[in-house]
Amino acid sequence: MRTELVIVASAERSPRIISSGGLSGRLTGPDTVHMIGTAATPLGGDEMRIRVEVGKGASLAVHSVAATLALPSAATTESHSWWSFHVEDGGRLLFDPEPMIVAADARHHSRTDVRFSDSGAIHIRERIQIGRAGERAGSWYGTVFSDVDCGEGRVRPHLRHRVELGVGTSGHDVISAPMAMSSTIRFPDDRTAEAGRSWVRMPLAAGGSLSTATGSRIDTLALPT
Known part of the structure; x- marks a missing residue:
């Protein structure tokens, strides 16, 4: 299955939502969208593409109503997701599924691309x-590319980050390897x-911060404030 979800926030109107496949979005507040699964995804072989755009001066909060469950299929164990975030001048984005x-x-395999204005x-x-x-x-492979848009065509690299969890990943061992992670870019x-x-x-050289917590279970992680 190929799933696509686009959420576009504007300062002049409610967020616009376009979806197809196994994921949709519902407006649950003036500037809040909850992602809702409409089919079992991602299964092995599935692709998910989610794009979130926040226009000038707009605010947007994106959450989800339930956890996402990645499962193998009869044909393959691998699935992929691509996440794209773009925040323009004065825009504010909270993404916390x-x-x-x-x-x-x-x-x-997850790839996240972030581009945001320095304002x-x-x-x-x-x-x-x-x-x-x-x-x-199971195993999870996550890559993040984040850049700051400084205006007048100038882009400053912000973060290049990769994490692997689970069996078969680099650094995994059966005794003490973490099996859960929470990661936040601010x-x-x-x-x-x-x-x-x-x-x-x-702290990141281009401003902001990256916070990461790891452990055995997501519900027992000690998280930074």
């Missing part, structure tokens, strides 16, 4: 859990670096 759970022996604000959180109760065979954020036992908040 429920976690993705990579179940059975599924292998999910805008973003808060983008991603949460991943490998396996349902008693499962430890801009602006001028706080200094801080770390706990299983989390870290890192």
